[in-house]
Amino acid sequence: MFGFSSLELEALQISLKVSLWSVSLTLPLAMGVAWLLARKKFRGKAVLNAVIHLPLVVPPVVIGYLLLILLGRKGILGSFLNDWFDIGLVFTWQGAAIAASVVAFPLFVRPIRQALEGVDPRLEEAAITLGADRRQAFLAVTLPIVMPGVLTGALLFFARTLGEFGATITFAANIPGETQTLPLALYAATQAPGGDSIALRLVFLSLVLAMGALLASEWLSRKTHFKVHGS
Amino acid sequence: MLTIEAGHRFIDGANIFRIDASFSAPDTGVTAIFGRSGAGKTTLLKIIAGLLRPDFVKIKVGNTVLCDTQNDAWVPPEQRRIGYVFQDTRLFPHLSVKGNLMFGRRFNPPPHSPELSFDAIVSLLGLERLLDRGIHNLSGGEGQRIAIGRALLANPRLLLMDEPLAALDPDRKSEILPYLEGLRHSLDLPIIYVSHNLSEIRRLANWLAVLDEGQIKAFGSVEEITGQMDPSSLAGDGDTGTVLAATVTEHMNTHGLTKLSAAGQPLLVTQLDLPPGAHVRVELRPQDVSLALQRPENISVLNIIQGSINAIRASPKRPVVDIQVNIGSSKRPVHLWARVTRFAAERLSLKTGMPVFALIKAVSLDKDRVGLS
Structure with a gap:
């Protein structure tokens, strides 16, 4: 197809798999954290906020290495997972998804949090006087209003996980057919003699994917924003 | 009878504000609660609606006890069927006018009386031409009429209105007052109407409760209370008399x-x-x-x-x-x-x-x- 080799298409497929799984598994967590930060007052809120934003300022390699320490076969949590559930995350695409998710997490939380902060909590109060309980009030009022923020967050997050390199190569390594995403394949191609044409095709794939995600994000958020805010 | 008894102490730093209000009004008609800002009117409404849980409260509408803290009776706010029209409308921005009006329908039993049917409320409040619109770019009067319709369509047993006209300019006020008068005449629903404008009260209310510093100072028919209380104590944001x-x-x-x-x-x-x-x-x-x-x-x-x-x-x-x-x-x-x-x-x-x-x-x-x- 378009002269792409099976290795390149495999990298594309792994990238999509890693990113899509990341989005769907991180979504509830991002919602929960955004809600805590936007609506609740608690001790250690500033610390939680800082920890979440850490990946924005720390080199991804550092995140990858921390993940190795935490989730590696001999890691604090990793050895427990390995011994009790026979789950190994290092060198697997699931590991790549975790690494990418941690790095991109702040991009997911921020837009949702901002959207939640923009919703008047008294609207839920109004919903309650109309017969909705707290859960129904959130689902029927707050959630639809913050939907543009959720979509923006999801797509920013998706695009960021597509491009993740440092944490992924450190924690999940660069294994063709398992953890070799587009950027990792591109890196490999630039290291191999005569890999220029492969590299160019991978660059093209990456750009198309990222542009597609950003345009979709823009379009979706404008559409939902119009519905919610009317302008 | 509509019986309201509420007592609560708010402590905010060194300030203590005490609500200690009780009155009984007939089941039908409009009871106005008059008081200066800071008298505790909104707090009292929130207690009635169940949005605030006070130290002590007893609310009875007709034969239904909605809460009686002395006997551990507490119906949560979403099950009280007490409609609440907020001063700031609080319409849902993601829904159309119709979506706002229909919001309470799915959570409540359908109304028994035809006066509370969708078509009847829409025509009572003159909302026919607004139904398919979004809630943006509505005038203040339109927004308030929709908020009233939304509360009524949730099939309430009691309607609370918190100064629904206070945020409107005089033209909008006179646009919406006839609708409120219509409401009072065509619905068999007790209404508690908070206001500090005596003209509104004269036009809309049967009964008048004067609230001052959290306490009901007087309760009776509008004629009785305005004749008894000296006019300066009934001076609100309009004429007194x-x-x-x-x-x-x-x-x-x-x-x-x-x-x-x-x-x-x-x-x-x-x-x-x-x-x-x-x-x-x-x-x-x-x-x-x-x-x-x-x-x-x-x-x-x-x-x-x-x-x-x-x-x-x-x-x-x-x-x-x-x-x-x-x-x-x-x-x-x-x-x-x-x-x-x-x-x-x-x-x-x-x-x-x-x-x-x-x-x-x-x-x-x-x-x-x-x-x-």
Whole structure:
């Protein structure tokens, strides 16, 4: 197809798999954290906020290495997972998804949090006087209003996980057919003699994917924003 | 009966605010809660709706006890079916007008009476042309009508309205008042209406509770309370005054006047579009009432009502004096208030018990001051 080799298409497929799984598994967590930060007052809120934003300022390699320490076969949590559930995350695409998710997490939380902060909590109060309980009030009022923020967050997050390199190569390594995403394949191609044409095709794939995600994000958020805010 | 009893202490730093309010009103009709800002009106409404859980509360609507903290009875707010119209409308921005109106339908039992059907409410509030619109770019009056419709369509057993007109300019107010009057006449639903505008209360309410510093200072019919309480304590964001009950007796078409009977005495007002026998309410501003010791002759004032001074409210700080005049009998007193300068009161040596004549110009009693009760 378009002269792409099976290795390149495999990298594309792994990238999509890693990113899509990341989005769907991180979504509830991002919602929960955004809600805590936007609506609740608690001790250690500033610390939680800082920890979440850490990946924005720390080199991804550092995140990858921390993940190795935490989730590696001999890691604090990793050895427990390995011994009790026979789950190994290092060198697997699931590991790549975790690494990418941690790095991109702040991009997911921020837009949702901002959207939640923009919703008047008294609207839920109004919903309650109309017969909705707290859960129904959130689902029927707050959630639809913050939907543009959720979509923006999801797509920013998706695009960021597509491009993740440092944490992924450190924690999940660069294994063709398992953890070799587009950027990792591109890196490999630039290291191999005569890999220029492969590299160019991978660059093209990456750009198309990222542009597609950003345009979709823009379009979706404008559409939902119009519905919610009317302008 | 609608019974409300609430007690709560709020501690905010060194300040303690205490709500200690109770009243019982008939099941139908509008009970106005009048009070200055900070009197605890909104807090009381939130307690009734269940949005605030106070130290002590008992609420009974008809035969249903919604909460009684002494007997551990507590119906959560979403199950109370108490409609709440907020001052700031709080319409849902992601829904159309129709979506807002229908919001409460799925959470509540369908209404028994046809007056609360979707079509009936939409036409009562004049919302037909707005249904498919979003809630942005609505006028304040439209937004408030939608908020009222939304509350009514949730099939409430009691409707709370928190100064629904306070945020509107005078034009919008007069646009929406007829809808509220329509609501009062066509729905068999108790309404608690918070306001600090006596004209609104005269037009809409049957009963009046005066709330001050968290306490109900007076409760009774609007006529009774406005006759009893001195006008300065009922001064809100509009005119203060007395509300008199009257009946249309005849029209004087050639003069463009209508003759009413109030407390057995004739009262001429500018012509009304109401049949003889209609019960009306007249809002008398105390500054529109003059007093004379003898019946004046050769004077343009058409209404000269005999009465006697019942009370005088003077304060050295104010240049005016409020004088309560009983124009009924001693057995069935009907009170109105006149406001004169302290200088005038001293010159006439006005004293409690003195017979006086209250002078009221018919032109001061126009359509804005007289309406159906």
